[in-house]
Amino acid sequence: xxxxxxxxxxxxxFSRWYNEILWRAEIMDVRYPVKGLYVWYPxxxxxxxxAYTILREIMDRDHAETMFPLLIPKxxxxxxxxxxxxxxxxxxxxxxxxxxxxxxxxxxxxxxxxAIYPMYSLWIRSHTDxxxxxxxxxxxxRYETKHTRPLIRLREITSFKEAHTVHATREEAxxxxxxxxxxxxxxxxxxxxxxIVSRRPAWDKFPGADYTIALDTIMPDGKxxxxxxxxxxxxxxxxxxxxxxEDVNGEQQYAYQTxxxxxxxxxxxxxxxxxxDKGLVLPPEVAPIGIVIVPIIVGKRGDEVISAARALExxxxxxxxxxxxxxxDMRPGAKYYHWEMRGVPLRxxxxxxxxxxxxxxxxxxTGRRTTLDRRGVVEGIHSILAQFGEEISDAVRQxxxxxxxxxxxxEETAEAVKTGVAVVHWCGSQECAEKxxxxxxxxxxxxxxxxxxxxxxxxxxxxxxxNGTSTLVARTY
RNA sequence: GGGGCAGUAGGGUAGCCUGGUCCAUCCUAGAGCGUUUGGGACGCUUUGACGGCAGUUCAAAUCUGCCCUGCCCCA
Numbered sequence: 272x273x274x275x276x277x278x279x280x281x282x283x284x285f286s287r288w289y290n291e292i293l294w295r296a297e298i299m300d301v302r303y304p305v306k307g308l309y310v311w312y313p314x315x316x317x318x319x320x321x322a323y324t325i326l327r328e329i330m331d332r333d334h335a336e337t338m339f340p341l342l343i344p345k346x347x348x349x350x351x352x353x354x355x356x357x358x359x360x361x362x363x364x365x366x367x368x369x370x371x372x373x374x375x376x377x378x379x380x381x382x383x384x385x386a387i388y389p390m391y392s393l394w395i396r397s398h399t400d401x402x403x404x405x406x407x408x409x410x411x412x413r414y415e416t417k418h419t420r421p422l423i424r425l426r427e428i429t430s431f432k433e434a435h436t437v438h439a440t441r442e443e444a445x446x447x448x449x450x451x452x453x454x455x456x457x458x459x460x461x462x463x464x465x466x467i468v469s470r471r472p473a474w475d476k477f478p479g480a481d482y483t484i485a486l487d488t489i490m491p492d493g494k495x496x497x498x499x500x501x502x503x504x505x506x507x508x509x510x511x512x513x514x515x516x517e518d519v520n521g522e523q524q525y526a527y528q529t530x531x532x533x534x535x536x537x538x539x540x541x542x543x544x545x546x547x548d549k550g551l552v553l554p555p556e557v558a559p560i561g562i563v564i565v566p567i568i569v570g571k572r573g574d575e576v577i578s579a580a581r582a583l584e585x586x587x588x589x590x591x592x593x594x595x596x597x598x599x600d601m602r603p604g605a606k607y608y609h610w611e612m613r614g615v616p617l618r619x620x621x622x623x624x625x626x627x628x629x630x631x632x633x634x635x636x637t638g639r640r641t642t643l644d645r646r647g648v649v650e651g652i653h654s655i656l657a658q659f660g661e662e663i664s665d666a667v668r669q670x671x672x673x674x675x676x677x678x679x680x681x682e683e684t685a686e687a688v689k690t691g692v693a694v695v696h697w698c699g700s701q702e703c704a705e706k707x708x709x710x711x712x713x714x715x716x717x718x719x720x721x722x723x724x725x726x727x728x729x730x731x732x733x734x735x736x737x738n739g740t741s742t743l744v745a746r747t748y
Numbered sequence: 749g750g751g752g753c754a755g756u757a758g759g760g761u762a763g764c765c766u767g768g769u770c771c772a773u774c775c776u777a778g779a780g781c782g783u784u785u786g787g788g789a790c791g792c793u794u795u796g797a798c799g800g801c802a803g804u805u806c807a808a809a810u811c812u813g814c815c816c817u818g819c820c821c822c823a
Binding site: 278286290294295301302304305306416418565566567568569570573600601602603604605606607608609620622623624625632718 | 749758759771776784785786787788799800816818819820
């Protein structure tokens with residue numbers, strides 16, 4: 272009778288579901304009065320913090336974190352022609368200091384190549400300075416003209432992790448591209464977000480790059496979301512910014528570079544792939560609250576139940592969990608819904624019955640209920656959460672597999688992209704790409720696919736019949 | 749980039765065409781009191797709004813213009 276009470280829109284109405292869950296689960300407040308800029312609620316920011324702690328941990332193995340300025344002088348920004356072409360329509364310019372017009376306008380970084388590389392030019396003298404591998408996590412600004420969307424298409428990206436590496440040779444730079452892909456795949460495994468790696472077609476590569484390899488996930492509505500990119504810059508920027516080094520023979524050489532980035536789209540992916548009709552489902556590693564303890568207060572035993580809950584909370588915190596007793600004056604059921612909306616992986620109920628039996632009841636976010644002996648409760652929880660993590664990994668992997676269809680011709684492709692991703696043979700020509708994109712109303716995502724969900728092969732191009740290779744076609748965000 | 753629709757309290761809505769009688773209403777909104785608590789409790793009291801700026805007018809949520817913001821469709 273009350274099933275409608277407080278319900279989210281169903282997840283199969285993904286667009287409405289996404290908009291609502293952002294505020295209902297306290298991730299972002301979209302009411303900030305500037306288009307394309309949104310406010311992180313503390314809870315959403317907690318998810319971001321945990322995800323980015325993982326990202327930092329992965330990056331820090333082989334990179335150093337740094338911080339470059341937000342403002343870039345126009346004179347530096349305008350040096351690399353292809354790069355400019357790719358970004359100039361999206362740049363915010365600072366033109367005044369107070370009431371004084373600036374001699375040189377300053378760009379709010381849309382990405383930081385042109386801020387970083389002039390400094391790299393000063394820093395790099397010798398082959399012994401290489402390789403150089405730095406990254407920063409910063410906000411960037413892009414004057415998006417398309418429909419903005421929280422976490423996905425922003426005018427201020429608040430969480431842009433960008434890495435910039437410099438190498439002595441093209442081969443080393445190419446190897447770094449592969450290393451970066453491995454790091455990013457590991458990051459998304461930790462977030463339990465399945466990804467497909469592919470090489471972007473030439474017209475869709477990063478402006479100023481030789482080639483771009485990207486990570487995409489598939490959203491519940493079947494559109495792909497690009498959640499990581501790795502760019503081989505070759506020597507384009509080093510020639511522009513004079514990044515040279517003296518090699519072992521005493522000769523000046525241009526360096527080779529890569530850059531790669533991940534943004535808060537990673538958070539959008541976690542929310543979107545794992546969530547369900549009841550709200551968020553968070554992997555334990557990114558949940559700001561890993562375990563919520565709900566005291567079941569009946570009759571006169573309230574104090575006893577509360578102190579049992581607190582003792583459990585202390586024990587779980589001691590074991591390294593972020594546990595929280597919810598002692599608000601609400602019915603237990605209301606609390607269950609509250610924490611389910613926020614995706615807390617595990618709920619523990621403690622009531623008089625449990626105290627008497629020396630047990631606790633543990634319920635995962637996906638509804639698996641276990642009665643645990645109060646002694647050894649930490650070990651029991653450890654194994655439940657590990658299993659929960661595997662369970663949601665398997666579920667999203669299966670959901671992604673179900674959205675991938677191998678299509679042999681244009682008709683099948685058009686049908687497949689209505690609900691997911693099509694894998695087709697494509698010859699690589701732009702003419703055929705344009706034909707395919709026009710007929711099926713979707714985009715060529717990439718070829719040289721790397722995904723254990725997708726077998727790749729050669730075959731006749733679905734547009735021209737010539738030699739083709741496996742290629743992803745999908746609607747995109 | 750083009751087109752359409754919309755913005756009323758924390759959230760959801762009515763009112764707008766036909767300016768005034770408007771003290772609007774509902775809620776998983778807030779505050780307070782009491783009774784409650786093993787899957788969304790209940791009663792009573794109470795708080796709070798017409799996106800912004802300008803204009804028309806005796807009078808604007810309502811009409812006009814510009815701006816801001818959001819949603820949908822098309823390219």
